Amino acid sequence: MQLMPVDPYPVSRRWRLTGWLLAAIWLVFLNVALSRALAQEELWRRVLGVGSLVAFGLAYIFAFEWGRLMRRAGRPIPRRRAWTILGALVALGLVGIPATGGEWMSTLVFVCAAAIFLLPLRPALVVVALAVVVPLVLGRLVPGWGSENGIVFAVLLASLAMFGVSRLAQRNAELQAAQQEIHRLAVAEERARTARDLHDILGHSLTVVAVKAELAGRLLELDPARAAIEIADVERLARQALADVRGTVGAYRGVSLGTELAGARTALAAAGIAAALPDAVPELPTERDELFGWTVREGVTNVVRHSGARRCEIRVGSDHVEVCDDGRGPAGEPGGDGHGLVGLRERARRLDATVSVGRRPDGRGFLLRVAVPAAGR
Structure with a gap:
């Protein structure tokens, strides 16, 4: 004893x-x-x-x-x-x-x-x-x-x-x-944040890599030159994903709306989905710009991976961002929250923003909308 x-x-x-x-x-x-x-x-x-x-x-x-x-x-x-x-x-x-x-x-x-x-x-x-x-x-x-x-x-x-x-x-x-x-709660929060960021980064990047690899496989005999271009994009995206992971671990990575819109254009094109994206975005505070960037990333990832959509539109205002499509929504379950949407809600909560997920009002597609309250302007 x-x-x-x-x-x-x-x-x-x-x-x-x-x-x-x-x-x-x-x-x-x-x-x-x-x-x-x-x-x-x-x-x-x-x-x-x-x-x-x-x-x-x-x-x-x-x-x-x-x-x-x-x-x-x-x-x-x-x-x-x-x-x-x-x-x-x-x-x-x-x-x-x-x-x-x-x-x-x-x-x-x-x-x-x-x-x-x-x-x-x-x-x-x-x-x-x-x-x-x-x-x-x-x-x-x-x-x-x-x-x-x-x-x-x-x-x-x-x-x-x-x-x-x-x-x-x-x-x-x-x-x-x-x-x-x-200390224990801080460690748990940091682990949750890192896991959330890694999920969002790898979920988006690997989705695009999978789509482009599938496209390259189909084009290998029909159009070898185009297939080589797609394979080069797969390599570039893989390297970018690796850099993002390293940046996340080192806490140096940032997300911006402009960067994510450019990535969304590439991902949608690779998936054969018609894209309607804004040509310009308003000047936004840093935190709101990052939140809207995460929204575009999560929304486009779900469109490419789950929706079966033919067209995707992204609309950006000074206090809101919307990602809508003409598909069936995540995993065929409107309103279903995966890990990415849970992480997006957690980020939105820090700015008192609201996250709306579900069918479009006209019933012809799926809508993800994040809005910042007027007091946060």
Whole structure:
């Protein structure tokens, strides 16, 4: 069974040693009890007193370090094990009574500090209350132990200080857990973005490559010169797709409406689909230009791959872009969203734009429309 949990946020060896020293330095307040033990004339009393105090100090440091690692790991401190540790501390303090006399009660200060650090607030307050009562009662009942008002004050002060330390440790653990969650979500978002971009890029490029390769195969015997031209285009498109993938991985690739319109003209021509494209496009903000470019790319990819259309028209305005055809729509399912349309909706959401997918109002084809609200102009 593993006694000490693994530190989920490991630090340098020097800072780890510093943490141990911060826990151990407070043990200097056991000096009076230690001096009392060393002053004993009988050897067995000296050995018992010094041994019990050393064991007490090591147990306290262990308790502090164990509780700290549990908090940093974001794991609840097992109640039974915490009570066992506190019981061991009390027992070690009591064992030293033959050598330390009434000074053993100085160990109650550390018992209370450990209780505050390891237990929930209410049980910890019960321990503190008992530690306050014990010195007052025993100081009057046991001859020679005298008044222990100083111990009572030390117990209350140590408990208050450890309450602040424990709350600080808890907040730090929560902050570290939040940072880890933010990092995890950022990584997940970046992976989703990369996957979406790769799908959009390769889906479009490979669709055109497949269409041109099929055309070249048909022309190989009928028109070898034209087939060679189509094969050269396949090679060029493959190299461009590879460059786009590298650009996406390096986060340097950009999409523009003008570039995508030019690519759409080539893709539609290769597929034998009549194209009606605008000769000029309005000046658009960078983000809107990129969104409209992605819309053209996704729309044309679906037209070429799924629609069975004979004609495709692209219309561009300052606040909208439309890709319409006279075919049946993606996979024969109007309104069906593939990965590309899901990615397009995610991009549109960033600009509060709306994505409309479905049959044309006249029922004679399929329409993809992305519109930016008037407030975004």
